Every structure is written in C-alpha cells, then in structure tokens.
Amino acid sequence: MSTSVNAWILGAGSDYSFAVAEVEMVEYLPEPIVMDVPLSPHYCSAVIPWRERLLPLMHYQRLFEPTASHEQRHIGVLAYQLQPGEPLRHLAIALSAPPYRIAVTDDLSEDLPERYADPIYRPLVRAVFQHNGAAVPVIDVAYLASTMLRDSMLERMFVTPNTICQ
Amino acid sequence: MTAIAYANLTIDGQSLLLPQTDVHHIALAGNICPQEGGLGFVEHAGLEWSVHALDRELMPIGSLPESRRLVACITTGEQSLALACDMLTTVRFESESIIDDLPKMMRLFSSPIQSLLYADGALHFVSGAGPLIAYLLSKEA
Numbered sequence: 221m222s223t224s225v226n227a228w229i230l231g232a233g234s235d236y237s238f239a240v241a242e243v244e245m246v247e248y249l250p251e252p253i254v255m256d257v258p259l260s261p262h263y264c265s266a267v268i269p270w271r272e273r274l275l276p277l278m279h280y281q282r283l284f285e286p287t288a289s290h291e292q293r294h295i296g297v298l299a300y301q302l303q304p305g306e307p308l309r310h311l312a313i314a315l316s317a318p319p320y321r322i323a324v325t326d327d328l329s330e331d332l333p334e335r336y337a338d339p340i341y342r343p344l345v346r347a348v349f350q351h352n353g354a355a356v357p358v359i360d361v362a363y364l365a366s367t368m369l370r371d372s373m374l375e376r377m378f379v380t381p382n383t384i385c386q
Numbered sequence: 387m388t389a390i391a392y393a394n395l396t397i398d399g400q401s402l403l404l405p406q407t408d409v410h411h412i413a414l415a416g417n418i419c420p421q422e423g424g425l426g427f428v429e430h431a432g433l434e435w436s437v438h439a440l441d442r443e444l445m446p447i448g449s450l451p452e453s454r455r456l457v458a459c460i461t462t463g464e465q466s467l468a469l470a471c472d473m474l475t476t477v478r479f480e481s482e483s484i485i486d487d488l489p490k491m492m493r494l495f496s497s498p499i500q501s502l503l504y505a506d507g508a509l510h511f512v513s514g515a516g517p518l519i520a521y522l523l524s525k526e527a
Contacts, residue, residue, distance in 0.1 A: 255509040257488070258400070258444040259497035267492075267502060267509070269484060274502050274509075276489040311491075367490050374494070 224323040229356065230296055231317040232280035239324070239349070239358045244298050246310065248319055252295040261370055262286050262377075268312050270297060275312040278364060283373065284335060294318055300361035311365045324349050333357060340372045389478040390485075394510070395458055395471040398442035398451075401510040403477070403503060404460065408515035411435075411459040412474055415450065418457065425450055428457055428468050435459045435468040438522045444498070444511070446525040462515045467522060479505050485512070496521060 226242040249268070254277060256266045263282035267274040275297065281288040294315040299308045333355045336345045347358040363369055392403035411430045418426040418437055425448070427434040437457055441447050454470035479485075483505035488497070498521040501512035 253507075255504075257492060257499065257502065257509075258442075258511070259494060259499060260488075260492040261494070264492050267489075269504050272484055274484055274486045274489075274504055276492050365489075365491050370491050 224325045226321055227324050227358065228319045228321055229351065230313065230315055230319050232313065232315055236281045236284070237354070237356055238280070239356050240298060240361060241358070242321065244300065244361055245296060245319060246299045247297040249295040249297065250318070252312075261373060263373065268295060270310070270312065273310070275310050276365070277312040277314060279314045283341070286377070298361045300365060302362055309365065311361065322351065331355070340369070340376060344369075389480055391476060391478045392512070393458065394475045394477040395469065396473040397440055397444070397471050398453070400442055400444065401508065402444070402471075403510050403512045404518065405514060406476060408460055408462070409458050409474075410461045410466070413457045413459065413468070415455050415457055415470060418450075425470070428459065430459055433466065435466055437468045437470060439470040446522060460515045460518060462519060465519045465523075467519055469518070469522070479503060496524060
C-alpha cells in the first residue's frame with residue numbers, strides 16, 4: 221500500500237518545474253521588491269527584503285541557461301537547514317507562476333531527468349516523481365544555497381578558482 | 387538608539403558606503419592631474435593619489451564620465467587611491483535599518499561588497515578601504 225506526502229510544485233521557467241517538501245515552502249510573494257547586487261553570480265544576482273532581513277534571490281533556470289530571462293513575476297521563500305537541529309535559513313527563488321501543492325505517492329519514483337545527470341546538478345535532486353506526464357525533481361534546498369554549488373557553477377563558467385571566495 | 391555613520395559615494399545611482407575614517411580627503415574632479423596610461427592622480431598631503439572609476443555595475447572603467455565630479459581619497463594607512471564619484475555625503479543609518487553580510491552564495495572573492503544595507507527603500511553596498519583598494523588594484527593588474 222502506498223503512502224503520500226505533500227509537496228509544492230514550483231515553476232521556474234518553461235520546462236523547469238521542480239518540487240520542494242511542504243515544510244520548505246515558507247511564503248509566496250506575488251509582488252516582490254527586487255534589488256540587484258553587482259558583482260554576484262549570474263543565477264543569484266539580487267536580494268529581496270523579507271521579515272527584517274535580506275534574502276538572496278535565486279534564478280533557478282539560469283543555473284542551466286545563463287542567458288535565460290532575468291524577469292521574475294513571483295517569488296517563493298524557501299527554508300532549509302545545513303544540519304538537523306540548526307536554525308532555519310531562507311532563500312528566495314524566482315518563479316514563473318504561483319506555486320501549487322500536490323500529494324506525492326511514494327511509488328511514483330522515476331528515473332533522473334537528463335538535465336540533472338551532470339555532476340554539478342546531480343546533488344540538487346533528492347527524489348523524482350511523475351506529475352502531469354513530466355518527471356519532477358524534488359530539490360535539495362540546502363545544496364541550492366551552498367557555496368559548493370556556487371564554486372562548481374563558477375568553475376564551469378571558466379572563472380579561475382582563485383577568484384572564488386570561501 | 388545607535389546610529390551608524392558612513393561616507394556615501396554615489397556612483398551612477400548606486401550607493402557605496404565606506405567607514406568615514408577610510409575617506410581621507412575629498413577633491414574636485416577638476417583637480418585631477420592627467421597621467422599617461424590612467425585616469426590621472428590628485429595631490430594631497432604630499433602624495434599622488436591614483437584616480438579610479440567604476441560604472442553602475444561597479445566594474446572599472448577607463449574614462450571619467452562627466453557626472454563624476456568628485457574624487458574620494460581612500461586609504462588603509464598602507465595603501466591609498468582615489469575613487470571618482472558623482473556625489474559624496476555623510477549618512478547615518480538608525481539601528482533598525484537592515485544590514486546583512488553579503489550571503490555566501492552570492493559572494494565572489496573579487497567583489498569589494500562586504501555587506502548590504504537596506505534603509506528607506508534603497509539598497510546600499512557596504513565596503514571598506516581594504517577590500518575596495520584590493521578590488522581596484524586587482525582589476526588594474
């Protein structure tokens with residue numbers, strides 16, 4: 221007998237939907253204030269003010285397509301922990317549509333989508349399920365916000381390692 | 387309530403904040419002495435302060451836009467240079483302003499931005515003489 225868990229589906233550009241666990245989606249902001257930060261990675265080059273803090277704003281599609289549109293119509297705030305028991309950290313993510321919640325059954329696992337087979341992106345994926353005929357990855361938000369991903373992305377973009385800060 | 391004071395260098399609408407003590411002197415851009423291979427220098431306290439300029443993306447530029455009417459002489463005590471800006475003011479931000487370290491996932495070694503300050507609906511970039519001079523000299527090399 222299969223069980224189900226709730227997840228949020230997030231659209232981050234055409235063909236770039238992904239999912240996070242229900243508890244990881246903290247807030248949806250339909251009219252965000254977005255402020256660019258110069259000299260930052262192309263996929264994370266702005267911040268938003270949120271609850272007396274500034275959150276980095278990730279453009280998910282730009283992880284895969286550096287020249288993808290920079291426009292964001294909606295923003296989701298995601299929560300993650302670096303280790304169990306540690307305080308929650310937060311990250312904003314640009315969305316092309318409002319997020320929606322679904323129930324995922326544990327017998328729907330699919331093979332890894334081809335795009336995520338690349339060693340840089342493979343750690344992003346915690347699981348995969350089928351939804352509306354497409355394989356949807358469940359993303360590791362902590363890895364998305366990690367310096368490990370940043371360093372890998374910048375090395376891929378031909379930036380020499382000594383220009384990357386720890 | 388504690389207020390934090392900065393020198394606020396306006397560059398093409400961007401606000402770059404430095405500790406007041408890092409700005410040693412302010413000169414008019416009209417006092418820049420031409421120098422081959424560079425933007426020139428200003429003389430102050432018996433030293434020649436090499437002039438640098440940034441665009442809105444905080445990338446170094448090789449010519450001085452008309453709007454850069456001032457140069458701020460910046461020093462760590464050991465290293466010094468002058469940065470052109472459109473305007474320079476002293477600003478004080480109340481403690482309820484949001485000031486956060488630049489998130490690690492956004493931080494590049496070459497960036498002189500150390501923190502972000504959000505106040506009165508505007509984002510300001512906080513740096514210091516050390517990282518700013520290191521950045522400008524690294525781009526010059």
